[in-house]
Amino acid sequence: MTLNLHSGGELVTYDQLRAVPVPAATDTHLPLPHHELVEMVRFTLNYHGHEIIEEHHAIDHEGMRYFGLMTLRSSYGDYADTLGLRNSNDRSFPIGVAFGSKVFVCSNLSFMGTHVIKRKHTARAKRELPALLGDIIAPLQAERIAQNQKLLTYQQTPLTDMAADHAILDMYRRDIIGVQRIGDVVREWETPSHDYGAKTAWRLLNAATFALSGKVAERPDLTRDLHQVIDGVCHRVH
Structure with missing residues (x-):
């Protein structure tokens, strides 16, 4: 499976993502490096017992916008549970986490629910982000069961x-x-x-x-x- 963006974008490895330049901070805006969001989500998923088996990363608008997909180990025959991530350092959209599925036969994606962290990129928001991600991911197991029943x-x-x-x-x-x-x-x-x-x-x-x-x-x-x-x-x- 690959990450396909309608707007084009550029597929990158995680190491390349770490090297994406981050704009300078201002008094009201503290950019969040895209790879730091990935690392926080990885840690939180692992803490709650979810195993990531595949990752894909893409950047757009000269690295200012990030989109990612994480495929979780699933026991289903037709699809796998998937987590979608996004972040922007040009203030175009807030940090977002979405839960859904990826169909094996064709890699079609669909998301059942989306969570948007509507916080400005500030030092305080950055400190609070791990807890906010925890609030989103903690009920994920129940959401995975509900999605399986729905499909x-x-x-x-x-x-x-x-x-x-x-x-x-x-x-x-x-x-x-x-x-x-x-x-x-x-x-x-x-x-x-x-x-x-x-x-x-x-x-x-x-x-x-x-x-x-x-x-x-x-x-x-x-x-x-x-x-x-x-x-x-x-x-x-x-």
Whole structure:
């Protein structure tokens, strides 16, 4: 799996990430080196018993913005639990941590929940960051169990083409996909590029995330909203 950014960006190793220049601090802004966020998340995950088996890192806007993915050891057959990270030193967005899944057959990403640390980059915020990350990661085990149950429900929920069409239109209405992506989702639903099994909610989820490839790491809220659409379809079926 690789980290694919819609805006382009540059894939880097962790050692390269450590070498990314950090802008000078001001009286009101203390930049957080991207690798320090990675190190804090690594420590917190390990403390709570989660094993990282794969990492990917990318930078954008001359190193001012960072996006990362951490794949966690999982016992599921079709996907792995994934943590998405982001940080910016140009004040374009706050530190963010998102939890979701990566499908093995195609590396499609989807995030169920996102956590944003809405703190300015100050010396005080930097001191508080490890505790804030702990608050986010401490309940992760329960979230992993809930995600597994949700995705099993998707796999066990058959959908008609009409139900899928209604859901795809709902994705458009909620600005999850643009009008130019509607056809991409329909094609991936009808003739998938990978084996997602029969026509179920699971296949529809993957049709949408396939069409959103490159945007998910930058905007995890898209697939959080996508899950709401798929959940609604499953509720109507059951």
